[in-house]
Amino acid sequence: MRYLKKRRYAVGGGNQTRPMASDPMDGVANLFDIGLVFIVGLIVTLFSTYRLHDLFNEESEMTIVKKNKNGEMEIITKSKRKIEALKVSKTMGEGEGHRMGVAYRLEDGSMVYVPDGNEAGRTGPRE
Template sequence: MRYMNRHTLAGEDDLGDDDPLTGVANLFDLSVVFIVGLIVTVFSTFQLLDLFNEKSDMTVIKKTSSDNLQIISKKGKKIKAMEVTKAKAKGGGERLGTAYRLEDGTMVYVPD
């Protein structure tokens, strides 16, 4: 019996330092904290925190790789995405008037 409990009697503690996965778990925790910090930084830089506000309305226009425009609009809780191509942009209509920008920066609309 005395030989079986030799490690505990000698004062050696089994701390589990031989486990290689303890360092990996710490790296995983560190990467999660880094990713969350990066997401918060990107949202605050581009002022996209309004996406989480239910009362805000916003519209984002971005250009895709195929030179089409994509319009993403948010009204309340609804988010709607539309892609505008050159074929959709063409169409018939009638001219309603002319808009002029004055020297002080104001806009004036003159109907035809």
């Protein structure tokens, strides 16, 4: 590690072979700089790993579902510039609705949605 033992020599008159007295805090400052570079690299790695760069893109749309230790869920949706957070409760929803089809869970754990026969070609709202 030759580069860590770099010697500084006094400028001007005097003995040119005598190294300059160095400040003991120079090493701490270098460690601080290395720490900053490490932290920035870690943040960039986390953003790319979890694909969080879409949060800063104005045209992107994304949905994140979070579940805490108590089993409470929170759905965070981002649509262009608007971000909404919705807390999901354990109570059942109430109101009127229409049957749109059936969802089946397969043996491998995946789910398949099968629309009702009369709904297959329909795209607009039901009357």
